[in-house]
Amino acid sequence: xxxxxxxxxxxxxxxxxxxxxxxxxxxxxxxxxxxxxxxxxxxxxxxxxxxxxxxxxxxxxxxxxxxxxxxxxxxxxxxxxxxxxxxxxxxxxxxxxxxxxxxxxxxxxxxxxxxxxxxxxxxxxxxxxxxxxxxxxxxxxxxxxxxxxxxxxxxxxxxxxxxxxxxxxxxxxxxxxxxxxxxxxxxxxxxxxxxxxxxxxxxxxxxxxxxxxxxxxxxxxxxxxxxxxxxxxxxxxxxxxxxxxxxxxxxxxxxxxxxxxxxxxxxxxxxxxxxxxxxxxxxxxxxxxxxxxxxxxxxxxxxxxxxxxxxxxxxxxxxxxxxxxxxxxxxxxxxxxxxxxxxxxxxxxxxxxxxxxxxxxxxxxxxxxxxxxxxxxxxxxxxxxxxxxxxxxxxxxxxxxxxxxxxxxxxxxxxxxxxxxxxxxxxxxxxxxxxxxxxxxxxxxxxxxxxxxxxxxxxxxxxxx
Numbered sequence: 001x002x003x004x005x006x007x008x009x010x011x012x013x014x015x016x017x018x019x020x021x022x023x024x025x026x027x028x029x030x031x032x033x034x035x036x037x038x039x040x041x042x043x044x045x046x047x048x049x050x051x052x053x054x055x056x057x058x059x060x061x062x063x064x065x066x067x068x069x070x071x072x073x074x075x076x077x078x079x080x081x082x083x084x085x086x087x088x089x090x091x092x093x094x095x096x097x098x099x100x101x102x103x104x105x106x107x108x109x110x111x112x113x114x115x116x117x118x119x120x121x122x123x124x125x126x127x128x129x130x131x132x133x134x135x136x137x138x139x140x141x142x143x144x145x146x147x148x149x150x151x152x153x154x155x156x157x158x159x160x161x162x163x164x165x166x167x168x169x170x171x172x173x174x175x176x177x178x179x180x181x182x183x184x185x186x187x188x189x190x191x192x193x194x195x196x197x198x199x200x201x202x203x204x205x206x207x208x209x210x211x212x213x214x215x216x217x218x219x220x221x222x223x224x225x226x227x228x229x230x231x232x233x234x235x236x237x238x239x240x241x242x243x244x245x246x247x248x249x250x251x252x253x254x255x256x257x258x259x260x261x262x263x264x265x266x267x268x269x270x271x272x273x274x275x276x277x278x279x280x281x282x283x284x285x286x287x288x289x290x291x292x293x294x295x296x297x298x299x300x301x302x303x304x305x306x307x308x309x310x311x312x313x314x315x316x317x318x319x320x321x322x323x324x325x326x327x328x329x330x331x332x333x334x335x336x337x338x339x340x341x342x343x344x345x346x347x348x349x350x351x352x353x354x355x356x357x358x359x360x361x362x363x364x365x366x367x368x369x370x371x372x373x374x375x376x377x378x379x380x381x382x383x384x385x386x387x388x389x390x391x392x393x394x395x396x397x398x399x400x401x402x403x404x405x406x407x408x409x410x411x412x413x414x415x416x417x418x419x420x421x422x423x424x425x426x427x428x429x430x431x432x433x434x435x436x437x438x439x440x441x442x443x444x445x446x447x448x449x450x451x452x453x454x455x456x457x458x459x460x461x462x463x464x465x
Contacts, residue, residue: 051092053101053127053151053161056085057119064088071095082126089127089161093153101129101161102148102168104296105141112136115147115163121275122292123285130160139166139174144295146170170303183298188352191216191387194418195249195308195361197241201454204447205234205403206241210456211427211446213390213410214418217249217306218353219361221388221412222314224379226369229392229404232262235310238363239270242308250300250307254293256286257316272310286320287343294347297360304357311347314364318344318378334373341381348385369394387413393439401447406439407431426460 056064064084065076071091076084089099103115104122113136115129116122129151131141141147148168151161169177195215197206215221225231235253242251255263255276263276275293277286297307311317322340330338351362366379391409396402416424434442453459 049092049097051089051097051099053085053089053099053129054103054117056088057117057127082120085127090153099151099153099161100149100167101151101163102146103129104292105131105136105143105145105147106292107131107136107141107143113141113143114160116292118273118275121277121289122296123288126160128160130162132162135163135166139169140178140180141169142295142299144292144297144299145177146296146299170299172303180302183302183350186302186352186358187355189218189355190414190417191218191353191359191361192417193217193353193359195219195242196245197238198456199241199244203237203241204450205237207450207456207459208403208405208443208446209238209390211430211460212405212407213388213412214415215361215363215388215412216353216418217359217361218351219363219388219412220348220351220386221361221363221390222382222386223363223365223390223392224368224409225313225365225392226394227367229394229397230402231365231392232266232312234392234403235312235363235365236266236269239272239310243271246306248306250297250305251310252293252297252307253310253312254290255312256290256320258312283320283323286317287324290317290320290347294350298350301354301358301360306359306361308361309351309363311362311364313367314344314348314382315367315375315378317347318381319374322374332377334375334377336374336377341378345382345385348382363388395440396443399440399444401440401443403443405443407434407442407446408439423460426463429463430460 061081061084064081068076068084068088068091071088073087073091079087092099101115103117105113106116106122107113111133113131114124115131117125117128131147135141146169147163147166149163150165150167152164154160154162166174168174193216195217196210197215198210199206209215213221223231223234239251239253242249251272253266253270253272253274255266255274255278257279258276260278260280263274263278266276267274275289277289293309297309300307318341321343322336325337325340328337328339332338348362348364351360353359366382367375368379389410391406392404393406393409394404396404396406412418419427430446434446437445450456450459453462
């Protein structure tokens, strides 16, 4: 007869990533009855399983607590979400489970890096995955690369999970990454592949944009918007149209210095990847989120992919850079440092169509008529840098006319590369007819005519030359 097993001890697991974290009690299963065999006792212990850190971060806290209890973790009430995930992964490692993770690489000045998670807007968090300098050199990793692979739990005196094996880089085989041409060495061209925004007959705003301001892959567009002119709703509609008509395009919405409720609304009304740094965050976080997003977009373009970034707003991003800029002694009117706008211009200037495949499209909003001299200076610096511009007009909003686009102030450079010759001729006829008409009456007339037709093609065919 087998001797009874000794009582299992109660182990205290203290978390390492945060200073003075709460203590989690791991309760082991009760010992079996004296007649139970050792194999039966072994079967009552939790078993390690295959866990994906990225999938865990997508789950809600109640689901994570259920999973934690299956590992014998108790007293979970004081734990935040990322602390709960950290404990689940550590327990899974103790039971010999396998773990996988994915994230965007951020390489620090010391030579090592971390995989940042989109669920935390690519900002540092306790479950970030450590990437060693040798792995960075071996696979020629750069900030912005999307890496997937197997990870291991932190060893004694370590604070972070570490990357064991690299399985995929930018959704491709790791060996293919060594022959990539750096983004700065790629040849930029004018946009020549169109992003059609028209979806259904009732979506008048997108039909108007297709006629007056066609967008191509690689466009660098500026939406000039006074306060409360519907820029946020317009960006939502643009995002939904791109997702519907171009599902292969990687779409990112970047919200800088925005209200938290607008971030939630954007996440729920669009299918895009929404990344945000709200107005209650410091300027350092605004800049950090923006820089890792643009680096991530560049790495995808290097792989031949098409990326679209909708930025709201370039004005607030420039404000953040101005706050962090060391004073050079050269101050422009409005308190803008002469060197502060270099980096936001480099962000906006990254938009381009690449010869041989791949493109980066950036549509950014610029705030005007806010009463701030700084905002006016920032807009003047960016005016003319884009190859497409949409001007929103408060007079149309006062009449509740949407889209509140000023026809004369809106247009696309080199639109002949995006439109068919017959379509271009009809649009020129339309612009001639609306030239000189006041903005309110002109947009009202165009909207009424569009409502009588089902598609833009039908509308243009009805125009008399």
